[in-house]
Amino acid sequence: MDNQELSDFLAHIDSCPECKEELTIQFLVKVGMQRLEDGNTFNLSSELENLLNDSKKKLSARRYLVLISFGLEVAVAAMLAVCLLLLVAL
Numbered sequence: 001m002d003n004q005e006l007s008d009f010l011a012h013i014d015s016c017p018e019c020k021e022e023l024t025i026q027f028l029v030k031v032g033m034q035r036l037e038d039g040n041t042f043n044l045s046s047e048l049e050n051l052l053n054d055s056k057k058k059l060s061a062r063r064y065l066v067l068i069s070f071g072l073e074v075a076v077a078a079m080l081a082v083c084l085l086l087l088v089a090l
Ligand SMILES: [Zn+2]
Pocket: 012, 016, 018, 019, 020
């Protein structure tokens, strides 16, 4: 999923109880099956919360990177502009 999709998805999950329940059920089924095999069914719902929180953290980290690369582009453009001005001035 790209940033926008992930953002929309997470926002929707936060605001839509039906989808959150759907996701919870899917998660519980998927992880629950693994855990039944492992014999460890402890703390599944907090694992889902962690998963959602991790996704949110990754999303803000990605946004931060986008912001940094934009800042770098602006800085490079500004440096090029200064170089051009110097060339013209000399
Ligand atoms: Zn929904």
